[in-house]
Amino acid sequence: MALLKIARMGHPVLRRAALPVADPSAARIVRLLADMAETMADAGGIGLAAPQVHVPLRVVMFMVPAVRAAEPHAPAGSPGGSLPLSVLINPEIEPLGEEMEESWEGCLSVPGLTGLVPRFRRIRYSGVDAEGQAVSRIAEGFHARVVQHECDHLDGILYPARMRDLRHFGFVDELQRSVRMREDEEARSVAAEQPDQEMSQVPAEEAN
Numbered sequence: 539m540a541l542l543k544i545a546r547m548g549h550p551v552l553r554r555a556a557l558p559v560a561d562p563s564a565a566r567i568v569r570l571l572a573d574m575a576e577t578m579a580d581a582g583g584i585g586l587a588a589p590q591v592h593v594p595l596r597v598v599m600f601m602v603p604a605v606r607a608a609e610p611h612a613p614a615g616s617p618g619g620s621l622p623l624s625v626l627i628n629p630e631i632e633p634l635g636e637e638m639e640e641s642w643e644g645c646l647s648v649p650g651l652t653g654l655v656p657r658f659r660r661i662r663y664s665g666v667d668a669e670g671q672a673v674s675r676i677a678e679g680f681h682a683r684v685v686q687h688e689c690d691h692l693d694g695i696l697y698p699a700r701m702r703d704l705r706h707f708g709f710v711d712e713l714q715r716s717v718r719m720r721e722d723e724e725a726r727s728v729a730a731e732q733p734d735q736e737m738s739q740v741p742a743e744e745a746n
């Protein structure tokens with residue numbers, strides 16, 4: 539196994555459409571998956587797409603930590619539950635309904651930054667797993683978000699291009715500081731107001 543170099547925003551490999559994998563069981567794909575898993579773990583990420591490691595193929599991997607799951611006590615792999623590290627080769631996404639929700643995202647190719655990104659709340663996705671077996675799952679919330687984020691990489695799309703309002707794009711440490719300052723002000727305020735919903739959560743530090 540080897541640690542791979544992660545491409546950063548601006549590199550052309552992140553802007554082009556990736557190619558389908560003809561043989562998911564090929565030795566080079568098996569090696570790529572092992573190297574991607576090691577690279578993602580080393581970087582502290584929760585998702586990674588092959589173009590991010592300079593390989594323009596339709597391969598992604600991702601996980602849903604229990605702490606980010608909409609229903610942390612639901613069985614792993616259920617729509618709102620947690621998910622161990624999962625591989626998806628040649629993935630397809632189908633939105634289930636038109637409902638969108640916004641939340642903070644980070645990306646290993648956009649280090650240090652975070653932004654508020656709208657995504658479909660509920661999707662069905664399919665593809666082939668690391669064992670060459672067909673996968674089809676329904677996902678919602680964070681699970682749906684991470685899959686949409688990773689699959690966007692396969693079409694040359696980084697999350698800032700999905701944002702509606704670039705005022706909600708910035709450095710993680712600055713945004714966390716401004717949230718803390720606002721919380722301090724609110725604590726001092728006698729007439730406590732309803733905290734602004736969208737900034738009531740400290741931007742996430744994990745990246746994908």
Ligand code: NI
Pocket residue numbers: 644645646647687688691746
């Ligand atoms: Ni990313």
